[in-house]
Amino acid sequence: MAASPMSYLQTHGPAGDPATLLGWGLGIVSAVVLLVVVVLLLAGLLRQRPGTPALRELAVESDSGGLRWIYVGVGISTVVLVACAVWTMTTLQAIAMPARAADLTLQVTASQWWWKVRYVGAQPAGTFDTANEIHIPVGHPVRVELSSNDVIHSFWIPQLAGKTDVIPGKTNVMWLQAARPGVFRGQCGEFCGAQHAHMAMYVVAQDEAAFAAWRQQQLQPAVDGATTGQKVFDASCAACHSVRGTAAGGIFGPDLTHLMARSTIAAGMLPNTPGQLAAWISNPQSIKPGTRMPAPTLSPAELQAVVAYLQTLN
Incomplete structure (x- = not known):
């Protein structure tokens, strides 16, 4: 930069x-x-x-x-x-x-x-x-x-x-x-x-x-697998996000087919790293108040599984 x-x-x-x-x-x-x-x-x-004292000069004089x-x-x-x-x-x-x-x-x-x-x-x-x-x-x-x-x-x-x-x-x-x-x-x-x-x-x-x-x-479309992370993603995230090549076809949020090819997430707010992905998914309102992305109800294990799945989207 x-x-x-x-x-x-x-x-x-x-x-x-x-x-x-x-x-x-x-x-x-x-x-x-x-x-x-x-x-x-x-x-x-x-x-x-x-030779002319300034104080004695006329206020208006003829043009010279x-x-x-x-x-x-x-x-x-x-x-x-x-x-x-x-x-x-x-x-x-x-x-x-x-x-x-x-x-x-x-x-x-x-x-x-x-x-x-x-x-x-x-x-x-x-x-x-x-x-x-x-x-x-x-x-x-x-x-x-x-x-x-x-x-x-x-x-x-x-x-x-x-x-x-x-x-x-x-x-x-x-x-x-x-x-x-x-x-x-x-x-x-x-x-x-x-x-x-x-x-x-x-x-x-x-x-x-x-x-x-x-x-x-x-x-290229994403690889459609049957991992735990993809199943959790399809159940909790696919209503808003799409991943070409899979059942995820949401239109309200960004297309995530090649998410890991991007350098940032949240429109430039955060570097695209596993830790920042987990923080963003778990509580987006704490990072970007007012954002239209809701916080899904995920267990720690499910959150880690989704992050691991997203890391395959490159």
């Missing part, structure tokens, strides 16, 4: 680079304008005509060339403002859509407080779901279709692209493209309830070979 994963001062893709450059440029222009105004103001305050400064200032300001306006419009056009058609389409659905991610394949067999973690190939534009299940959210990966609101009943479209491999942290950028701050997203940019391998692995 980068030292400042939510910093937007340096971006790593064509969906964000023009806006970052514009931000730095307008900041520099503003600083120069402020400096010029301060210098001229100080010069005016300190200016004193030789001061209007020329106004004419010059208005002219320069107009040129700068027009240039900044043109630069802004050019930037908006550049980030509105990629230079070429997107190679990959994602359907991202926001809920309180997690992200469902559907990879849309050319055929139904090539479509699969994951959650809270997006993998994309480096150098390829990715179309992202955003919708919400409940309230207004905002999809924001600051090092790759700007914010896009996620509104119930509407599908907004934006795009991502990474210029280099890496892990880029995202966040819901619109207050959406008590756990708004704990609604994170990670984008993993990989080279083409690594992404193809990851995608192929995600398309």
Whole structure:
């Protein structure tokens, strides 16, 4: 992870680079304008005509060339403002859509407080779901279709692209493209309830070979066994969660088919380790108050069996 994963001062893709450059440029222009105004103001305050006591000067005097400064200032300001306006419009056009058609389409659905991610394949067999973690190939534009299940959210990966609101009943479209491999942290950028701050997203940019391998692995169903852990999971968790290849077909919570391939759980709150899985399953409200995941009634042995089963989902 980068030292400042939510910093937007340096971006790593064509969906964000023009806006970052514009931000730095307008900041520099503003600083120069402020400096010029301060210098001229100080010069005016300190200016004193030789041989004339300041206290005896008239409050209003006839013009002695001061209007020329106004004419010059208005002219320069107009040129700068027009240039900044043109630069802004050019930037908006550049980030509105990629230079070429997107190679990959994602359907991202926001809920309180997690992200469902559907990879849309050319055929139904090539479509699969994951959650809270997006993998994309480096150098390829990715179309992202955003919708919400409940309230207004905002999809924001600051090092790759700007914010896009996620509104119930509407599908907004934006795009991502990474210029280099890496892990880029995202966040819901619109207050959406008590756990708004704990609604994170990670984008993993990989080279083409690594992404193809990851995608192929995600398309594989889980192994349907008859272990104690799977039986407990089917009885206590399958009403909300799905595991492709098994009887678990819930639609209210994240798809867990390849849970252990993800680096975090609970939308970025916890590292994906056996201990954290057990803590999350046993009492999610103590970790993320208000979450819609209920605490199942499991004995210690059943809890350990479910955790052991989930660890096979990779």
